[in-house]
Amino acid sequence: MVAQITINPLLTSNAAGTFNTQSDGYVQGTALDQPAVRNSLAGGYLSTTALLPMWGGVGITELVPETGVLLPNKSLGGKVDRASVIGSAGVSGSLTGFSVFDQNHAAINSPQSPVPLAAPGMQVNFYRLGSGARIAVACNPALISLEGNIITDLVSWDFVEQMLVPYEAAYPGEVITAASWASTDGGQITYTTANAHTVGVGSNINISGFTPDGYNGNFVTLAGTTGSTIVVAKAVDPGADTVQGQLDAGGGAVPCRILDVQAENNMVVSYDPDTGFATWNRDGACAVILI
Numbered sequence: 001m002v003a004q005i006t007i008n009p010l011l012t013s014n015a016a017g018t019f020n021t022q023s024d025g026y027v028q029g030t031a032l033d034q035p036a037v038r039n040s041l042a043g044g045y046l047s048t049t050a051l052l053p054m055w056g057g058v059g060i061t062e063l064v065p066e067t068g069v070l071l072p073n074k075s076l077g078g079k080v081d082r083a084s085v086i087g088s089a090g091v092s093g094s095l096t097g098f099s100v101f102d103q104n105h106a107a108i109n110s111p112q113s114p115v116p117l118a119a120p121g122m123q124v125n126f127y128r129l130g131s132g133a134r135i136a137v138a139c140n141p142a143l144i145s146l147e148g149n150i151i152t153d154l155v156s157w158d159f160v161e162q163m164l165v166p167y168e169a170a171y172p173g174e175v176i177t178a179a180s181w182a183s184t185d186g187g188q189i190t191y192t193t194a195n196a197h198t199v200g201v202g203s204n205i206n207i208s209g210f211t212p213d214g215y216n217g218n219f220v221t222l223a224g225t226t227g228s229t230i231v232v233a234k235a236v237d238p239g240a241d242t243v244q245g246q247l248d249a250g251g252g253a254v255p256c257r258i259l260d261v262q263a264e265n266n267m268v269v270s271y272d273p274d275t276g277f278a279t280w281n282r283d284g285a286c287a288v289i290l291i
Contacts, residue, residue, distance in 0.1 A: 056116075057137045059097075085159070160248070187236065210238075
């Protein structure tokens with residue numbers, strides 16, 4: 001008998017288990033379809049002094065555009081940079097909206113970095129606060145506790161990790177005058193601020209500006225955090241600090257409504273500052289916020 005390859009073109013089949021795959025999730029930095037709001041999509045250019053590229057789902061601050069030989073044309077819209085505080089009118093770095101991937105066909109991706117990115121000077125699309133847009137943003141999985149609560153529950157924005165987090169009262173930045181590591185309880189860093197800070201135990205904070213880098217990062221404060229003292233967990237000794245840093249300002253209520261929280265099965269951005277690549281974490285947590 002002559003060898004044959006048997007084919008049945010009418011047979012319908014599927015890979016085992018594919019119909020059991022859960023695909024109901026959100027993509028960070030995309031707006032939910034809403035015909036009444038779609039024309040509120042705005043565009044600008046990423047500040048030429050931005051330290052990181054821009055992707056969707058980032059809290060942004062919109063600035064009045066500048067002109068100059070080496071600056072983008074004003075016709076591209078306003079200047080956009082990453083926000084640093086919730087703030088209010090007239091406060092530098094205040095949150096004014098959220099970037100989105102929507103209709104940004106100029107962003108760059110590659111097999112190694114599949115998340116579309118905009119470099120300084122490139123186009124950034126965004127929705128302003130008050131636009132009525134519904135946007136999926138990365139969130140702390142702990143926000144799943146908001147299920148069943150009123151949509152006006154307070155939440156905060158982590159400007160370092162670029163995600164929605166449990167509410168933390170606004171606190172100002174403080175200069176740090178000393179830092180030391182001890183092996184206590186698995187390893188802890190104790191920071192001393194120049195002035196009494198206002199963060200409490202269990203607060204989500206960011207420390208920056210230190211050398212070595214091991215003193216920098218996003219931490220949750222531990223018992224002993226009071227007055228001018230901040231205590232955080234750190235398993236590995238960073239070594240002696242040669243350049244002292246600061247406690248970055250944070251906290252404050254994001255002016256938004258929480259429409260949904262999904263703790264897993266969402267696509268959220270994971271950026272590696274060492275390689276410059278941005279990849280998708282396909283099992284992250286997302287919240288849908290109305291701004």
